[in-house]
Amino acid sequence: MFHDEQPALCLFGAGGHGRVVAGIARRIWRGKVIFGDNNLTVGTLVDGTKVEVSNLSDVGKYNVLVTVGENRIRRKLQMQADQLGLKCAFLVADTASYFASDPGGGSTILTSTVVNPGAKIGRGVIINTGAIVEHDSTINDFCHLAPNSLVLGGCTLDNDVFLGANSTVLQGLYICPDVIIGAGAVVVCDITQPGTYAGVPARRIG
Ligand SMILES: CC(C)(COP(=O)(O)OP(=O)(O)OC[C@H]1O[C@@H](n2cnc3c(N)ncnc32)[C@H](O)[C@@H]1OP(=O)(O)O)[C@@H](O)C(=O)NCCC(=O)NCCS
Structure with missing residues (x-):
């Protein structure tokens, strides 16, 4: 089930929770799925999904979904995404x-x-x-x-x-x-x- 017209999705956070979400997203998201992660080099493959951005400020046209399990970090990154005016998926x-x-x-x-x-x-x-x-x-x-x-x-x-x-x-x-x-x-x-x-x-x- 998706709720956005835009086809591409950036899962920001390629740790355990991000990888679980990616497994679902790869199966059901209509468009391209990529990872973003502050701690990984662009180009790294995580379970077959490529890290294409290392900063929220580079997410640009993608829908973004912050995929970090820890509540405080997820909130902080989401606030940053909001400040950047990024398009937020669920x-x-x-x-x-x-x-x-x-x-x-x-x-x-x-x-x-x-x-x-x-x-x-x-x-x-x-x-x-x-x-x-x-x-x-x-x-x-x-x-x-x-x-x-x-x-x-x-x-x-x-x-x-x-x-x-x-x-x-x-x-x-x-x-x-x-x-x-x-x-x-x-x-x-x-x-x-x-x-x-x-x-x-x-x-x-x-
Ligand atoms: C409750 C919890 C947050 C406590 O973590 P912590 O603050 O690091 O606490 P500690 O491990 O130092 O344990 C403190 C005391 O609580 C007890 N304790 C810890 N977790 C407990 C639990 N789930 N149920 C009952 N007692 C628990 C410990 O035995 C210890 O007792 P003691 O002081 O008599 O030795 C943690 O143990 C827990 O249950 N986390 C949830 C993990 C989880 O569900 N993760 C899902 C990830 S998707």
């Missing part, structure tokens, strides 16, 4: 069961995910492999839902929340900005203080 995998309104620019909805009706997905969000966002939940800007994490119905995840792999947020809960939830945790009540939470039920650590 991507929903063909294997996703996506039943909500379009996600915000810069978001990636990966393989075998489910996003149910009434859910809202903000800008720069990653819904990673197998993650589920149940009906009427809101996932704000630059959140990352790691593989197989689960947000039950009617929740709100505020900006820059990271949900670890296989974690669960019970229905109707609120999580404030800048929270990290550990792998396998179960969130059973609202979280209103930034920090790292882990375990069942999830409690603040560190």
Whole structure:
């Protein structure tokens, strides 16, 4: 599913997350797909996709999708892309069961995910492999839902929340900005203080 008239796509960030997104984009994007990366030399091949730019300022006419898993870095690069006036894409995998309104620019909805009706997905969000966002939940800007994490119905995840792999947020809960939830945790009540939470039920650590 693509949402842009322009045919060419620059995935900015050729690390682990970028390579996963590239695997999907190569299969379903209608036009050319390239990588951009600050740390790689132009011409490097990454899983068969060429790095063609090393700076966002060189992206030019391409649609850009910032493909960095770490929330803070992804946000920073997206802000730079916005300042440069770049055309920002989003991507929903063909294997996703996506039943909500379009996600915000810069978001990636990966393989075998489910996003149910009434859910809202903000800008720069990653819904990673197998993650589920149940009906009427809101996932704000630059959140990352790691593989197989689960947000039950009617929740709100505020900006820059990271949900670890296989974690669960019970229905109707609120999580404030800048929270990290550990792998396998179960969130059973609202979280209103930034920090790292882990375990069942999830409690603040560190
Ligand atoms: C929760 C997490 C962020 C903590 O990382 P950290 O701040 O480096 O913490 P540490 O590894 O130093 O662990 C601190 C304590 O929490 C415990 N802990 C760490 N992760 C935990 C988890 N997921 N569940 C329960 N306890 C956990 C550790 O055993 C340690 O306990 P101790 O103080 O009794 O020894 C990390 O362990 C985690 O779960 N990350 C998610 C990884 C993930 O899902 N990645 C997906 C990428 S797409």
